[in-house]
Amino acid sequence: MSSILTNNGAMVALQTLKGINANLTKAQNEISTGKKVANAQDNAAVWAISKVMESDQAVFKTLQSNLNLAAAVVTTARDGAEDIRDLLDEMRRLASSAGSDANDFATVNEQIVEKRNQIISTIDGTQMNGVNLLKTNPIGTATSFSVLASLDRTAGTAVTTAQTITVNSVDFEADIEGATITTITDSTTARTAVGEIEALLDIAKAGAAELGTAAKRINDQSNFVSKLADSLTAGIGALVDADMEEASARLQALQTQQQLGVQALSIANQAPQTILSLFR
16 A cells, blocks of 8 residues: 555665664764773773773872882882992901901001991981981881882772782891991900901891892882783773774775665655656
8 A cells, every 4th residue: 555644665764774874873983983982871881891990000000100119219228238238348358457466456447437437328328209218217207118019909899909018127227327346456356346247247138138129029019010001901992992994894884885775765755756646
């Protein structure tokens, strides 16, 4: 039955064309934005997950900067500890040279005192951004220095657990600067001083090793956080980025469908005109 009031063919063609145009708009948006999920309307679940991951990725980039600064703080302290160890080694050699009664004890002692003053200056000056791990209190009244190393997220929730790396002061201020070294006046006091300096050398070596271990841990964590941030970036891309090859092929197919849809609608719209032939 033909009708001039209801054109079923035109309605079908129109709905088909609307669907094609909607898909074409989506494909064009994917190509222009590079994303298949650009907002919550595109896919609410995927969009929400990607936003959490984007937030974490930004935090990890910040954490990496903080870890790099912390590594510089600890490395500075380690360099100072190694310099102090070298100075103590020189002091031990000087004290050992005074083990004979034929030495100029006053001169040797004066040199040792100068080395000791240099050690004190090194302890006081080995700081980075106001943090000095060679002192009893590296910063303020604290006896340690800590840095936020990671934020561990609980699956399926927005809850995170902070993980920190804490580096304790090696306290050269009390253990080395505050230590007593016997004044060398003869070979006997020289031998006593050698023993005292050797004990300080052990403290310096242990402190430098401890700081070196801490610096290595911080550097390792920084590298891990960097890789984790890159992994999150790749994961976000897998969730929301558009497949440009697929989008390009789909765009061309939809453009062809659109042209055919327009032609089909045009043909359907002309159908009522054929009814006029019945009245000729």
